[in-house]
Amino acid sequence: SQQGEEDPQALSIQEGENATMNCSYKTSINNLQWYRQNSGRGLVHLILIRSNEREKHSGRLRVTLDTSKKSSSLLITASRAADTASYFCATRGGATNKLIFGTGTLLAVQP
Amino acid sequence: GAVVSQHPSWVICKSGTSVKIECRSLDFQATTMFWYRQFPKQSLMLMATSNEGSKATYEQGVEKDKFLINHASLTLSTLTVTSAHPEDSSFYICSARDLLGGYNEQFFGPGTRLTVL
Numbered sequence: 233s234q235q236g237e238e239d240p241q242a243l244s245i246q247e248g249e250n251a252t253m254n255c256s257y258k259t260s261i262n263n264l265q266w267y268r269q270n271s272g273r274g275l276v277h278l279i280l281i282r283s284n285e286r287e288k289h290s291g292r293l294r295v296t297l298d299t300s301k302k303s304s305s306l307l308i309t310a311s312r313a314a315d316t317a318s319y320f321c322a323t324r325g326g327a328t329n330k331l332i333f334g335t336g337t338l339l340a341v342q343p
Numbered sequence: 344g345a346v347v348s349q350h351p352s353w354v355i356c357k358s359g360t361s362v363k364i365e366c367r368s369l370d371f372q373a374t375t376m377f378w379y380r381q382f383p384k385q386s387l388m389l390m391a392t393s394n395e396g397s398k399a400t401y402e403q404g405v406e407k408d409k410f411l412i413n414h415a416s417l418t419l420s421t422l423t424v425t426s427a428h429p430e431d432s433s434f435y436i437c438s439a440r441d442l443l444g445g446y447n448e449q450f451f452g453p454g455t456r457l458t459v460l
Contacts, residue, residue: 273454274436274453331449332389335385
């Protein structure tokens with residue numbers, strides 16, 4: 233399977249703490265994207281980082297990419313209860329240029 | 344802008360019936376649409392890629408005769424689950440690629456929850 237893996241599978245933190253999720257993938261990529269999905273709902277695009285970028289910021293989000301290790305991390309700072317959701321990384325690349333999703337991290341932020 | 348809608352948002356059907364799910368790009372033209380399936384507490388798995396006016400390309404392990412995809416226009420793709428069975432119960436999400444937004448722009452619909460009794 234080309235699907236990437238994320239860890240941890242589940243993460244529970246207190247409001248105000250930082251949350252870090254990691255994503256590993258298997259093939260070469262053009263870009264890596266992070267999405268959020270609230271329970272039973274559609275996807276919300278959070279951030280895209282290109283293969284030639286190492287770090288990107290958007291509000292409380294910080295994404296890093298290490299193509300040599302085929303890994304990425306998503307950091308959410310000063311978490312809020314509303315950040316409770318599943319977070320997925322998705323990679324685009326390879327011969328088909330398809331968007332392939334990782335296994336996801338379920339984040340629970342306790343108020 | 345770049346809104347993708349799906350209809351219905353949920354459907355319950357009896358085993359053996361066929362169900363059609365529509366995916367529309369509301370404010371842009373989508374040359375390519377993607378269909379994903381998501382089982383509870385799992386990730387999205389790409390089922391097929393459909394290009395406007397041509398046959399869909401299915402991922403390995405996805406039965407093309409069971410999951411019929413039609414992409415007849417630049418704003419509409421449909422997924423028909425034929426002779427649905429309980430194991431087809433899942434969350435189906437479509438995604439559309441924005442022709443003008445560049446090759447890497449892909450927008451997702453809100454999903455359709457299918458329950459087969």
